[in-house]
Amino acid sequence: RIADIGVLDIYGFESFPVNSFEQLCINYANEKLQQHFNQQIFAQEQNIYDREGIKFTRVGYADNQGCIDLIEAKGSGIMSLLSEEGRLPKGTDETFTLKVHQMHGKHDFLKAPKMTKMAKLTRSEAFVIKHFAGDVTYSTSTGFLQKNNDALNPDLLMLVVGSDFAFLKQLFAADAPDAAAGKGGGKKGGAARAPTVASKFVKQLTGLMETLNATSSHFIRCIKPNPEQRPALFDGGSVMEQLRCNGMMDALRLMHLGFPTRCPYEDLSARYRDMMPPIVAQLDSASFCEALLMALDIAREDYQLGITKIFFRAGKLAFLDELRSSEYETMAPAIAEKVRRWLVRKRWRKVCVSAVAVHRLGVRLRCMRAFKRFRRAAIVTLIISMTFLRRARLIKRRNAAARIQALVKGRQAAERYRRMRTSAVRVQAAVRGWVVFRRHAAELKELKRERLRRQAEEVEAMKKAGAEAKARAKEEEKQRLRDRMREIEQKSAAKRQEKAAAHAPGLRTPQAAAAATGSSGSGRDGATAGGGGGGAARPPLVISSDADGQPAVCRARTRLAAYHHVHRIARLRWQCLQPPHHPGRLAAGVGSEAGAEGSHATQH
Numbered sequence: 001r002i003a004d005i006g007v008l009d010i011y012g013f014e015s016f017p018v019n020s021f022e023q024l025c026i027n028y029a030n031e032k033l034q035q036h037f038n039q040q041i042f043a044q045e046q047n048i049y050d051r052e053g054i055k056f057t058r059v060g061y062a063d064n065q066g067c068i069d070l071i072e073a074k075g076s077g078i079m080s081l082l083s084e085e086g087r088l089p090k091g092t093d094e095t096f097t098l099k100v101h102q103m104h105g106k107h108d109f110l111k112a113p114k115m116t117k118m119a120k121l122t123r124s125e126a127f128v129i130k131h132f133a134g135d136v137t138y139s140t141s142t143g144f145l146q147k148n149n150d151a152l153n154p155d156l157l158m159l160v161v162g163s164d165f166a167f168l169k170q171l172f173a174a175d176a177p178d179a180a181a182g183k184g185g186g187k188k189g190g191a192a193r194a195p196t197v198a199s200k201f202v203k204q205l206t207g208l209m210e211t212l213n214a215t216s217s218h219f220i221r222c223i224k225p226n227p228e229q230r231p232a233l234f235d236g237g238s239v240m241e242q243l244r245c246n247g248m249m250d251a252l253r254l255m256h257l258g259f260p261t262r263c264p265y266e267d268l269s270a271r272y273r274d275m276m277p278p279i280v281a282q283l284d285s286a287s288f289c290e291a292l293l294m295a296l297d298i299a300r301e302d303y304q305l306g307i308t309k310i311f312f313r314a315g316k317l318a319f320l321d322e323l324r325s326s327e328y329e330t331m332a333p334a335i336a337e338k339v340r341r342w343l344v345r346k347r348w349r350k351v352c353v354s355a356v357a358v359h360r361l362g363v364r365l366r367c368m369r370a371f372k373r374f375r376r377a378a379i380v381t382l383i384i385s386m387t388f389l390r391r392a393r394l395i396k397r398r399n400a401a402a403r404i405q406a407l408v409k410g411r412q413a414a415e416r417y418r419r420m421r422t423s424a425v426r427v428q429a430a431v432r433g434w435v436v437f438r439r440h441a442a443e444l445k446e447l448k449r450e451r452l453r454r455q456a457e458e459v460e461a462m463k464k465a466g467a468e469a470k471a472r473a474k475e476e477e478k479q480r481l482r483d484r485m486r487e488i489e490q491k492s493a494a495k496r497q498e499k500a501a502a503h504a505p506g507l508r509t510p511q512a513a514a515a516a517t518g519s520s521g522s523g524r525d526g527a528t529a530g531g532g533g534g535g536a537a538r539p540p541l542v543i544s545s546d547a548d549g550q551p552a553v554c555r556a557r558t559r560l561a562a563y564h565h566v567h568r569i570a571r572l573r574w575q576c577l578q579p580p581h582h583p584g585r586l587a588a589g590v591g592s593e594a595g596a597e598g599s600h601a602t603q604h
Contacts, residue, residue, distance in 0.1 A: 006215070008033075008208075013133035013245055020142040024078075025201050027131055028071050031064055032209055034132050034247060038063070040217050041251050045258065052306030059254040061247065064132045067109040071129075072202050076103055078129075079198040086149045086196055093140040094124045101127060113137050133245035148196045221246055259304060259311030265289050268310065277336040279343075295338040485572055492568070 013030050014023045042061045049056050071078050081099055085091040101123050104110045109130045113121040126139045160172045223242050226235045243249055265285035272292060273281050280291055289310050293303060302316045437444070 006211075008212070012242070013131060013136075015134065015136045018142065019136055019138045021138075021144050021147040021197075023136065024071075024129075024138055025198075027129075027133075027136060028068075028079075028201075029205055031068050031071070031132060032205055035064055035068060036209065036212055036217065037219060037247060040219070041247075042254060045254060045260075048262075049258065049311075052309060052311070054259060054304050054306055054311055056259065057257045059250060059257060061250045062132060066107075067129065067131060070104060070107055070109050078104075079202050082144060082148050082198050083196040086145045091145060093144050096144060097124050097127060097140045111135075132247070148198050221248060255314055260314050261312040261317045262306075262309045263312075263317070264309050268292075277339070279336055280339045291339045291342055292335075294342050295335040481572075485569070488568075488572075 010029060010033060011026060014026050016023065038061055042059065046056075046058060048054075069077070072080075074080055078100060081103065082096060085096040085099065100110070101112065111128045111130070112123050113126040113128055115121070121137065121139060125141050126137055128135050128137045157172060160168060163169050223239055225239065226233045227238060243252075265288075269285040269288045273288065276288070276292065280288060280295070283291060286305065290305060293310075298316070302313045304311045
């Protein structure tokens with residue numbers, strides 16, 4: 001087998017104020033190469049860690065497979081739509097652009113152009129693709145269809161293919177079948193059937209990627225330090241933008257978190273075995289490498305031991321080169337002592353791990369035996385449940401059904417018997433009642449008449465008793481009123497006399513005056529005869545009287561009292577004729593009248 005080295009030099013992503021078909025092809029090639037770079041650096045690197053059993057922090061990276069499918073998909077990709085539109089008789093750049101937007105309007109990596117002051121492009125003039133490095137606006141009005149249709153004249157192509165110059169003939173050997181087909185079908189038909197630039201570019205790029213995937217790829221990233229192309233001048237923003245667009249930021253993060261430097265155990269042991277003491281040199285390759293790193297006090301975080309290789313952090317393998325250049329005699333005793341202690345600890349740890357493993361193995365075996373017993377018991381139980389228990393369930397279900405049927409039938413029979421018995425009792429009662437009624441019809445009629453007569457008498461007696469009670473109550477009420485009126489008249493007469501005596505004590509009637517005169521004369525005589533120390537006697541008061549012998553003042557008062565008495569009697573009689581609305585109304589009226597009489601007499 002002949003080993004060879006191939007170098008692929010390609011420019012990076014392009015984005016100009018006006019981007020045409022050339023920029024689309026270049027960016028499409030960069031998308032494919034960026035995908036190859038991601039697979040080599042990220043996917044393969046992490047796959048190696050997984051195969052070797054290395055613990056690491058996974059690093060995510062952007063996958064541009066969707067953008068590649070948008071461009072190169074057969075039948076629906078942008079390249080396929082461009083070639084198809086170029087073969088149509090009335091195909092234009094505008095119809096191609098509209099077809100792209102119609103076909104991929106909702107695609108994640110395609111969007112419509114934005115109207116800005118610098119570029120006023122519509123949906124029929126441009127489309128925007130979200131590349132790995134950023135968004136790029138492609139203006140189709142720059143002649144996409146014309147640049148894609150780059151077919152040579154079939155006659156000229158046949159002439160070049162038939163040339164005796166081997167190099168020239170080799171350049172156009174791939175186009176010979178198309179030239180023959182175009183010559184047979186005419187110029188117009190040959191141009192329509194000839195391959196386009198887009199289809200050729202996709203085919204060639206696919207072959208290039210197959211070659212790259214079959215080889216071991218190594219990458220050299222070229223960074224443009226400044227836009228002015230001046231030496232010793234670095235533009236930080238431009239450099240960072242290029243690193244981001246190239247995917248180097250994610251790659252550097254993977255290198256920092258991972259173990260980019262690796263070396264097989266055999267190579268490392270063969271390189272340093274002769275320099276180590278015999279106690280270290282007699283170890284196997286993996287143990288030798290582990291003992292060497294331990295003896296040199298390398299931090300455990302700076303390396304990891306895989307299945308076939310040892311992995312180091314970035315820049316941690318330089319100490320081995322320093323080991324070859326240092327004085328071996330000064331380091332050998334310390335290395336041997338550290339290796340002895342490490343071997344003792346390793347053997348002790350191995351014994352502990354073996355004991356724990358034996359214990360766990362015993363526990364595992366006991367669990368497996370218990371599981372087997374449980375499994376056998378489960379199988380036996382399953383067989384019993386599928387045979388005997390099924391039969392038992394069937395019998396139990398049949399017995400339960402029989403009991404339910406017996407219960408239901410018993411209840412139905414009882415219900416029928418109850419309905420029949422009730423019907424028979426009703427029929428018997430009706431017949432017996434009818435017979436008794438026919439037998440004692442006359443007696444029943446007599447009893448009915450007697451009952452009606454008795455009820456009528458009771459009603460009449462109740463009415464009569466009610467009328468008598470009402471009359472008696474009315475008579476009692478009238479008697480109470482008469483007694484009350486008599487009492488009121490007596491009290492009124494007594495009050496008038498008291499008031500008359502209180503207001504005019506010197507006025508007396510002729511009878512009272514005569515009686516008083518006789519008593520006073522005897523008194524005066526006694527007093528005079530007794531010695532008269534009381535002074536002259538007061539003469540009696542003489543009251544003028546009218547023809548009837550009554551004093552004038554007493555006669556006026558008697559008339560006034562008679563007037564009030566008559567008025568009070570008339571009012572009491574009127575109240576007696578009214579219905580009694582309140583039990584104390586009559587008494588209250590009488591009291592008010594008496595009070596009114598007293599007040600009138602006093603005022604008079």
